[in-house]
Amino acid sequence: MGQRKGSQVMDHAKLAEVLRDEFGKDAVAAVGGDPRFPCAELAAGLAKKILRFCAFEVSLKLDFLEDLIAVDTGERFELIYRLLSTQHRHRFNLRVALDRGAPGAAATASSVTDLWRAALCLEREIAELFGIVFEGHPSLDKLLLPEGWRGFPMRRDYEYPEDFGGIEHRRAPLRKEHARN
Amino acid sequence: MTRKRYEMGILENALPEYAVFSRLDRLISWARENSIAYLTMDLACCGVEMLQVSGGRFDIERFGSVPQVSPRHADLMIVAGTITYKMAPLLRRLYGEMPLPKYVLSMGSCSNCGGLFSWEYSYSSVSGADKIIPVDVFVPGCPPRPEAVLHGLLALRKRIASRHAAVREEAPGEWGKERAVK
Numbered sequence: 001m002g003q004r005k006g007s008q009v010m011d012h013a014k015l016a017e018v019l020r021d022e023f024g025k026d027a028v029a030a031v032g033g034d035p036r037f038p039c040a041e042l043a044a045g046l047a048k049k050i051l052r053f054c055a056f057e058v059s060l061k062l063d064f065l066e067d068l069i070a071v072d073t074g075e076r077f078e079l080i081y082r083l084l085s086t087q088h089r090h091r092f093n094l095r096v097a098l099d100r101g102a103p104g105a106a107a108t109a110s111s112v113t114d115l116w117r118a119a120l121c122l123e124r125e126i127a128e129l130f131g132i133v134f135e136g137h138p139s140l141d142k143l144l145l146p147e148g149w150r151g152f153p154m155r156r157d158y159e160y161p162e163d164f165g166g167i168e169h170r171r172a173p174l175r176k177e178h179a180r181n
Numbered sequence: 182m183t184r185k186r187y188e189m190g191i192l193e194n195a196l197p198e199y200a201v202f203s204r205l206d207r208l209i210s211w212a213r214e215n216s217i218a219y220l221t222m223d224l225a226c227c228g229v230e231m232l233q234v235s236g237g238r239f240d241i242e243r244f245g246s247v248p249q250v251s252p253r254h255a256d257l258m259i260v261a262g263t264i265t266y267k268m269a270p271l272l273r274r275l276y277g278e279m280p281l282p283k284y285v286l287s288m289g290s291c292s293n294c295g296g297l298f299s300w301e302y303s304y305s306s307v308s309g310a311d312k313i314i315p316v317d318v319f320v321p322g323c324p325p326r327p328e329a330v331l332h333g334l335l336a337l338r339k340r341i342a343s344r345h346a347a348v349r350e351e352a353p354g355e356w357g358k359e360r361a362v363k
């Protein structure tokens with residue numbers, strides 16, 4: 001990507017340094033990944049503060065939320081914020097780990113809709129597919145699934161429904177008399 | 182119109198003009214099968230193929246069939262594509278809004294049995310249109326070629342001519358009442 005006047009592209013080592021300076025040694029657990037898409041894992045407790053800092057700090061200015069991804073690794077949930085700075089033209093993936101909580105229950109995270117409006121839809125989608133409740137989100141209505149859906153389909157322990165809205169999900173194999181015709 | 186199929190006789194010279202004799206039900210089914218307006222239930226990729234059918238190359242209008250966007254003017258519903266659980270109540274409602282007699286042609290694997298998104302692989306799609314509405318003709322393929330859809334239409338016409346097509350007599354709106362969204 002081309003450089004702009006007055007812009008400064010950061011790599012992940014520099015990002016970790018800046019964040020550790022601001023929030024202490026434990027703020028960034030790990031850095032690495034493809035140099036074109038540097039990745040940093042944030043401490044769960046400080047995540048919201050760090051994200052706010054990333055959005056407004058002059059040397060970072062990560063003002064554009066490209067995507068918000070949730071991952072279920074089996075032991076924990078991860079939220080990956082893909083952030084881009086339209087001014088400095090650098091891009092970071094910031095990863096935050098979440099507690100899974102009890103099976104079937106919702107996990108919680110704090111919403112970033114106040115920092116990036118793009119998170120409105122992304123968080124709604126994650127809330128219904130992963131069962132992660134975003135505290136501070138104005139309305140976590142269903143976005144893709146029909147109303148009344150039970151369970152969170154993108155979780156590893158999700159079981160397909162037996163029926164929905166009176167429609168049986170399973171389809172019986174073709175009966176012999178049908179197969180003949 | 183073929184003479185044999187409708188058992189019509191033309192009595193030349195016996196009457197002042199040409200006169201055609203037939204049974205009333207045959208005449209009605211002849212009228213029905215030659216003017217099937219279909220509702221385009223364009224749900225997924227199969228829909229593109231269905232739109233091709235009404236295009237210049239395949240030209241479904243030579244069979245008297247025209248696409249309709251309103252269910253109130255349609256005789257046939259071509260269900261083309263994947264039916265999700267979110268779409269299922271709307272599909273039922275549109276079927277309920279169609280006037281009798283009404284027919285359904287299920288197009289493509291998805292709406293025949295779930296296809297790619299059948300119950301083993303997808304949590305959110307209905308495995309087959311016949312789970313929610315009665316289907317007259319199934320056209321296999323993923324997607325079926327437009328010729329296959331025309332073949333399906335001809336099969337339906339044959340069924341209408343032989344009065345085998347399932348004409349369902351329940352009052353319009355029955356499906357909707359049953360499936361009222363809670």
Ligand code: SF4
Pocket residue numbers: 225226227228261262263288289290291292296297322323324325
């Ligand atoms: S049958 Fe194939 S082409 Fe048709 S809607 Fe399903 S996936 Fe798409």
